[in-house]
Amino acid sequence: MMSTVGLAAKRSVLDADPGELEGWMAERGYRAYHARQVIRWIFERRADRFEVMSDLAKRLREALEAEWSLFATKVALHHVSPDGTDKLLLECPDGRRVECVLMAEDARRTVCVSTQVGCGMGCVFCASGLKGVERNLTRGEIVEQVVRLRNLLPEGERLTNLVVMGMGESLANLDNLIPALDRICSVEGLGMGQRRVTISTVGLPEKMRKLAAIDRQYNLAVSLHAPTEALRDKLVPINKKVGLRAVVDAADHYFRSSGRRVTFEYVLLRGINDGEGEAKALADLLEAKKAHANLIPYNPVEGLPFERPKAEAVRRFEAILRGRGVSVSIRKTKGREIDAACGQLRRRAETAEGVADPQDLVMAIGSPPS
Numbered sequence: 001m002m003s004t005v006g007l008a009a010k011r012s013v014l015d016a017d018p019g020e021l022e023g024w025m026a027e028r029g030y031r032a033y034h035a036r037q038v039i040r041w042i043f044e045r046r047a048d049r050f051e052v053m054s055d056l057a058k059r060l061r062e063a064l065e066a067e068w069s070l071f072a073t074k075v076a077l078h079h080v081s082p083d084g085t086d087k088l089l090l091e092c093p094d095g096r097r098v099e100c101v102l103m104a105e106d107a108r109r110t111v112c113v114s115t116q117v118g119c120g121m122g123c124v125f126c127a128s129g130l131k132g133v134e135r136n137l138t139r140g141e142i143v144e145q146v147v148r149l150r151n152l153l154p155e156g157e158r159l160t161n162l163v164v165m166g167m168g169e170s171l172a173n174l175d176n177l178i179p180a181l182d183r184i185c186s187v188e189g190l191g192m193g194q195r196r197v198t199i200s201t202v203g204l205p206e207k208m209r210k211l212a213a214i215d216r217q218y219n220l221a222v223s224l225h226a227p228t229e230a231l232r233d234k235l236v237p238i239n240k241k242v243g244l245r246a247v248v249d250a251a252d253h254y255f256r257s258s259g260r261r262v263t264f265e266y267v268l269l270r271g272i273n274d275g276e277g278e279a280k281a282l283a284d285l286l287e288a289k290k291a292h293a294n295l296i297p298y299n300p301v302e303g304l305p306f307e308r309p310k311a312e313a314v315r316r317f318e319a320i321l322r323g324r325g326v327s328v329s330i331r332k333t334k335g336r337e338i339d340a341a342c343g344q345l346r347r348r349a350e351t352a353e354g355v356a357d358p359q360d361l362v363m364a365i366g367s368p369p370s
């Protein structure tokens with residue numbers, strides 16, 4: 001698991017600062033525009049190795065191959081659910097693994113990416129936090145998740161949305177996340193609109209204010225999961241340090257600064273936070289705001305004692321919020337068959353439970369056009 005592979009010694013193109021590859025080219029007597037050609041091959045032409053970059057001299061391609069990696073990660077597993085959801089388990093150069101998901105619904109093609117290996121927030125119902133946080137992902141490792149998933153789409157199809165809701169607490173890795181998103185949203189990257197990007201956080205007020213200050217148009221989703229301090233302290237342990245009130249205040253601040261309506265995520269756990277009392281308390285918290293509540297019926301995790309709520313409880317919860325004028329939706333579960341709840345694919349692969357034969361499940365990413 002922790003073995004270091006050869007790629008670790010090479011510099012990663014997607015981790016490099018804009019200009020770093022140009023500098024490398026200049027030192028070797030190559031023109032700067034060759035660096036832009038490499039970037040275009042990755043983002044526009046879906047190249048996954050230097051060899052196919054046919055408009056670069058063979059000598060340059062070989063020099064690049066010797067010192068740079070196009071993708072620092074490799075695909076350890078590729079699961080496809082019957083509903084068409086793709087989930088990749090990517091292995092980083094240090095052997096650590098992260099997961100990311102591509103979901104298709106009508107015209108939407110949404111990717112969900114991770115920002116950390118593991119998670120240090122310890123939400124009691126979540127598979128990702130079971131072993132704590134191991135490290136932050138680099139910006140290149142974040143960008144690669146998006147590019148690899150985009151490369152699964154048929155030629156000509158584009159990603160429409162990006163949600164940063166995979167493994168890890170996004171805002172705990174803000175310093176790598178923002179450059180990664182900037183690259184994805186840049187014209188030289190995938191050209192995705194900032195308003196198509198949603199960053200999820202468990203609610204770190206200081207970081208939420210920092211995000212508000214950097215003047216982007218990203219949407220913010222705050223994982224609330226409980227409408228009272230006492231219940232949130234139990235479900236989301238970090239709440240004991242930050243407090244529900246401070247989280248909601250920081251969300252209000254984000255809305256005032258960015259003009260983007262904040263979404264409050266609420267995982268419904270049977271018999272724990274899905275009752276009428278909690279619905280009314282959540283309505284008290286949200287009814288005066290221009291905010292949205294997204295209810296997520298829990299996806300059970302093996303080994304954890306939480307259950308999916310009854311359909312009737314979900315409907316009642318939604319009706320109470322709607323009746324109080326709160327904008328509300330229920331998230332459809334995509335890819336349940338392939339463990340799309342965050343952290344589950346990685347966990348199963350590690351414990352060898354539920355995966356019949358990894359070889360059966362690994363699929364090669366298609367070759368790029370030459």
Ligand code: SF4
Pocket residue numbers: 119120121122123126127128129166167168169201202342
């Ligand atoms: S729910 Fe999110 S913040 Fe909480 S432990 Fe899981 S990954 Fe971390």
